[in-house]
Amino acid sequence: MFARLLTALGHSVVSFVVYVGDVVVLAGETISSAFAQKIRWRLFMQQIVEIGLLSQLVVVITGAFTGAVFAAQTYFQFNKLGMGSAVGAVVSVSICRELGPVLTALMVTGRVGASMSAEIGTMKVTEQIDALRALAVHPIDYLVVPRTLAMMVSMPLLVAEAVAIGIAAGYFVAIFLLEVNGTYYMANMVRWTQMRDIIMALTKAGCFALLIVFISCHKGLTSKEGAVGVGKATTEAVVNASLAVLIFNFFLTMGLNIIFPAGYQ
Amino acid sequence: MIEVRGLAKQLGRQEILRGVDLTVAKGETLVIIGRSGGGKSVLLKHLIGLMQPDAGEIWIEGENIIGLTERKLARIRRKVGILFQGGALFDSMTVEENIAFPLEEAGERDPEKVAEKVREMLDVIELEGQEKKMPVNLSGGMKKRVGLARSIIRRPSCVLYDEPTSGLDPVVSDSINRLIRRLQKRFGVTSIVVTHDMKSAFHLADHIAYLHEGRIYFYGTPQELEISTDPLIQDFMLGRSENGAPKSG
Ligand SMILES: Nc1ncnc2c1ncn2[C@@H]1O[C@H](COP(=O)(O)OP(=O)(O)O)[C@@H](O)[C@H]1O
Numbered sequence: 001m002f003a004r005l006l007t008a009l010g011h012s013v014v015s016f017v018v019y020v021g022d023v024v025v026l027a028g029e030t031i032s033s034a035f036a037q038k039i040r041w042r043l044f045m046q047q048i049v050e051i052g053l054l055s056q057l058v059v060v061i062t063g064a065f066t067g068a069v070f071a072a073q074t075y076f077q078f079n080k081l082g083m084g085s086a087v088g089a090v091v092s093v094s095i096c097r098e099l100g101p102v103l104t105a106l107m108v109t110g111r112v113g114a115s116m117s118a119e120i121g122t123m124k125v126t127e128q129i130d131a132l133r134a135l136a137v138h139p140i141d142y143l144v145v146p147r148t149l150a151m152m153v154s155m156p157l158l159v160a161e162a163v164a165i166g167i168a169a170g171y172f173v174a175i176f177l178l179e180v181n182g183t184y185y186m187a188n189m190v191r192w193t194q195m196r197d198i199i200m201a202l203t204k205a206g207c208f209a210l211l212i213v214f215i216s217c218h219k220g221l222t223s224k225e226g227a228v229g230v231g232k233a234t235t236e237a238v239v240n241a242s243l244a245v246l247i248f249n250f251f252l253t254m255g256l257n258i259i260f261p262a263g264y265q
Numbered sequence: 266m267i268e269v270r271g272l273a274k275q276l277g278r279q280e281i282l283r284g285v286d287l288t289v290a291k292g293e294t295l296v297i298i299g300r301s302g303g304g305k306s307v308l309l310k311h312l313i314g315l316m317q318p319d320a321g322e323i324w325i326e327g328e329n330i331i332g333l334t335e336r337k338l339a340r341i342r343r344k345v346g347i348l349f350q351g352g353a354l355f356d357s358m359t360v361e362e363n364i365a366f367p368l369e370e371a372g373e374r375d376p377e378k379v380a381e382k383v384r385e386m387l388d389v390i391e392l393e394g395q396e397k398k399m400p401v402n403l404s405g406g407m408k409k410r411v412g413l414a415r416s417i418i419r420r421p422s423c424v425l426y427d428e429p430t431s432g433l434d435p436v437v438s439d440s441i442n443r444l445i446r447r448l449q450k451r452f453g454v455t456s457i458v459v460t461h462d463m464k465s466a467f468h469l470a471d472h473i474a475y476l477h478e479g480r481i482y483f484y485g486t487p488q489e490l491e492i493s494t495d496p497l498i499q500d501f502m503l504g505r506s507e508n509g510a511p512k513s514g
């Protein structure tokens with residue numbers, strides 16, 4: 001009984017390690033292809049539209065309501081201590097460092113990651129990937145590289161947008177709905193928010209972009225036969241990429257905090 | 266020249282190929298027949314390295330392709346075209362874009378030249394006026410013809426056809442058969458044709474191979490096939506199921 005439990009555990013550890021290895025190999029092949037092979041700029045532009053442009057609504061709403069609700073909650077607590085004007089600093093720093101990148105990444109995973117794995121998975125099960133290969137086109141060059149580059153460009157912009165809108169929404173809620181003093185609010189915010197907070201947001205955006213694109217493309221490329229296979233691949237891509245974003249975020253926060261320490265110094 | 270030696274492949278628990286030996290001389294047409302699910306498509310996919318065998322060798326124009334990396338295989342694949350059983354069209358592209366794809370990937374930048382070649386191909390497959398359609402709006406037979414155009418537009422020296430005429434009406438079937446014949450006659454294309462259609466098999470073949478239970482059960486000229494008294498082969502040719510031919514795997 002105990003032995004069987006241990007074996008089962010061993011199997012899942014091994015398959016997890018193999019899975020991570022596969023994704024890392026895909027990442028390696030993509031990077032080497034991006035440098036060694038010709039890049040398909042037309043496909044890159046299509047992906048920019050797909051990822052960047054069509055995510056606008058999602059990112060704007062995510063940023064706005066996160067900033068708004070976060071400002072309100074912070075105010076409810078801080079106001080008791082007579083620190084209402086400190087809300088601006090808290091909102092802007094935490095949106096830059098955590099909420100902006102993480103929530104944007106989760107939304108992009110749901111929208112873009114899912115569609116990447118579904119599209120590539122469908123191509124896999126309808127032999128379109130085989131057709132590419134048969135025509136001497138490497139699927140990584142054709143499918144993964146343009147998506148990776150487009151994600152690398154789009155994600156930092158989307159995160160920056162979410163952060164800006166979140167901060168603006170927080171300001172609006174604090175000043176106009178909760179009647180915090182605008183001058184102090186701004187002064188505190190500017191004093192406590194620094195370049196390194198913005199750099200942290202953008203660094204995280206780049207890292208999450210890679211996590212999402214490699215996990216989603218990998219699931220698509222290894223999708224099993226049939227509509228069921230594609231559905232499963234898509235679900236797993238979204239779940240795995242979301243978890244990876246949350247887990248990586250913790251380590252990124254700890255690591256980046258050494259380089260870009262938080263707070264006023 | 267294509268040579269296959271001792272090709273074996275297991276998929277899941279099923280042994281699909283159990284030692285296939287085949288030789289196709291330059292410029293010749295080999296027709297492969299066999300029961301559905303017998304592994305004909307799997308065999309074709311091995312020939313351009315889309316699947317890796319468990320054992321055996323595949324020589325294409327003097328080069329063993331087993332174990333070549335995906336990037337090294339590209340060179341072989343530029344010489345060998347394949348028509349997939351389902352057409353395998355890119356469903357995000359129009360008919361025209363599908364047909365032009367191999368040319369554009371080969372670096373042809375002149376849109377005039379591409380358009381010219383595509384028109385020529387549309388004429389050959391008798392789909393003029395359909396070039397703006399998307400694959401979802403095509404019938405099975407039309408998809409197959411577009412797939413055919415895409416696989417031969419770069420004039421490969423060898424073409425593998427997976428059931429090129431199944432699901433087509435007799436008239437179009439005949440025109441496809443003529444096209445395959447013409448490619449062979451005029452350009453010396455080496456062809457392997459998988460088909461269930463005995464009429465086109467006899468029309469096209471220099472040799473016919475019968476794939477049965479993972480091996481080449483019969484290999485010979487169409488005349489030799491016709492006079493064969495082997496019960497299995499006669500069952501297949503006459504489309505009989507009750508004569509007790511063992512079911513293929
Ligand atoms: N990728 C695959 N994975 C597992 N089994 C497969 C795969 N491709 C084909 N098969 C199985 O191999 C057998 C032969 O298939 P196929 O070559 O398509 O037959 P056919 O002779 O009709 O073309 C079938 O039983 C099929 O289910």
Ligand SMILES: [Mg+2]
Binds near residue numbers: 302305306307350427
């Ligand atoms: Mg088949």
